Amino acid sequence: MSNESATIVQKLWNFCNVLRDDGVSYGDYVEQLTYLLFLKLADEQTKPPFNKPSTIPADLDWESLRKESGTALEDQYVKILRELSNAQGLLGVIFRKSQNRIQTPANLQRLIHLINAENWSGMTADIKGTIYEGLLQKNAEDTKSGAGQYFTPRALIKAMVTVMHPEPMQTICDPACGTGGFFLAAHDYISENYGSTMPRAQKEFLRFNTFAGTDIVDNVVRLCVMNLYLHGIGGTESPITTDDSLSRDTGTRYDVVLTNPPFGNRSSITITADGGKRSNTSLTYERDDFWATTSNKQFNFLQHIKTILKTDGRAAVVLPDNVLFERGAGETIRQQLLKQFDVHTLLRLPTGIFYAQGVKANVLFFDKRPAREEPWTQKLWIYDLRTNKNFTLKTNPLQDTDLQDFITVYNPENREARVETDQFRAYTYNELIEREHVNLDIFWQKEDSLEDAADLPTPDVLAAEITKNLESALGLFQNIQAELDSKN
Incomplete structure (x- = not known):
């Protein structure tokens, strides 16, 4: 794993320890990361140099989530998960039976900021994949899960x-x-x-x-x-x-x-x-x-x-x-x-x-x-x-x-x-x-x-x-x- 990948994995995983106090297990954390990371990647694909049409409705996309805070943020996140769980194709598989496991809006907002700070589409597939594999391995190391x-x-x-x-x-x-x-x-x-x-x-x-x-x-x-x-x-x-x-x-x-x-x-x-x-x-x-x-x-x-x-x-x-x-x-x-x-x-x-x-x-x-x-x-x-x-x-x-x-x-x-x-x-x-x-x-x-x-x-x-x-x-x-x- 490259230094860049290892640093991002460690940064994301360290925050998991904070969420443990909020009752979020390692497996739940990787699950929530998956939802948010997919929304962020879909948002990046709509911007230069890609300029692709969005695969996610405007009222359910990354920006609709990022601009909210407090209870409104939690409500919007729950709405996104509920409605995208009924989508067809890849979207439906990613969000199938999805639920919000992060009960404190402040923690949800901090995780959104962590993901938003990275330009994921600017990374090669190898780096993105290595980061995610690193998170999966850390999750696997949690024998209780x-x-x-x-x-x-x-x-x-x-x-x-x-x-x-x-x-x-x-x-x-x-x-x-x-x-x-x-x-x-x-x-x-x-x-x-x-x-x-x-x-x-x-x-x-x-x-x-x-x-x-x-x-x-x-x-x-x-x-x-x-x-x-x-x-x-x-x-x-x-x-x-x-x-x-x-x-x-x-x-x-x-x-x-x-x-x-x-x-x-x-x-x-x-x-x-x-x-x-x-x-x-x-x-x-x-x-x-x-x-x-x-x-x-x-x-x-x-x-x-x-x-x-x-x-x-x-x-x-x-x-x-x-x-x-x-x-x-x-x-x-x-x-x-x-x-x-x-x-x-x-x-x-x-x-x-x-x-x-x-x-x-x-x-x-x-x-x-x-x-x-x-x-x-x-x-x-x-x-x-x-x-x-x-x-x-x-x-x-x-x-x-x-x-x-x-x-x-x-x-x-x-x-x-x-x-x-x-x-x-x-x-x-x-x-x-x-x-x-x-x-x-x-x-x-x-x-x-x-x-x-x-x-x-x-x-x-x-x-x-x-x-x-x-x-x-x-x-x-x-x-x-x-x-x-x-x-x-």
Whole structure:
């Protein structure tokens, strides 16, 4: 982050501490910043050198807000939020269900002055985007807000995009898009690697048609849309929608899927696959395209992703450990995925890199292939970045350099020429399918820290890991109970 960007982020964030006394949470603050910053940017676009017609009615624009004070300011702000929440297109997405969280007019006026002091349109998209990303990261660091679940480590995102090699004119989807980190990294990758040779049509496609995202949380969609907008992605229509990705197959297919679906053991709705057991809950999804019925969100996202990929489409998905070993529906899904798709790479991620402590996760890479009798997976290459690795968000965060060896051995230019190393091993389809319950939770390196109590993780990390293990065990028992119930 540049000094200019860091200074503005710090200035805006310092004021958040003032608003905390007014009952405004970190998440609420970023939300209010989003509304005001959008109004300010729209106002700047109507002035030289842009001189564009305003996209916001005169009685709801930035100037109508800036000239007021006291109770009149609060009333005008509430009016703007209420009326713009009913707008169409990008405006409607940004202001959907918007509410004023700043109850003291003097604080609202001070925040307006802070934003008004900057010439946002005079900054490059990189600077504006970096400032907003900085605010999102600070929000994610507030563990009490829970915002960290929507924030994937940027070093991991960058590495995933690098090995996936997205190209111009390809469509890229994230069905659980959070704040849009995968889209920004893919946009940067395509711009940096093809930008100088891309004709106008490809540049316009990159801006307006490449990305499609969904998230179930209104406020997260708002943050994502604003994040893309500040980075110069999208137009008057939003590429991001508020919806439950798992509710249906929309019929749209994509070249690339990059995603980190929300972690959690159980969904409140049981997905019903063709021939699967129907839930007693009144809310059920009819998904005949799924291989198995399960209430596990990660398995359902995995099945959804296999559906929305084009033939020869490619996916990189962050998944928790239980997806690799859970029985019942999990075993069925792993069998079918290995057979019908080319599941070629598994990256075992270290702990300590996510804002939720104790998370044990992986990145699974697979390609969709045409239907045939023979299994498509020939070898699954597993890279162990977990054993004997110790990361923490504050003192030893995951860096780009930590993933450089993985990028090298992944060999995106020629996967057939891969070579085994101490951290990178290949397992054939037959070896995998013959493992008990098709368990893909595979390690071969010895954990040195287990022999030295001084090297053990901190108690809070250990407690979080124990909790996760107990939750996974409970999930297994629930599956067994469901199987027994179905036989009665």
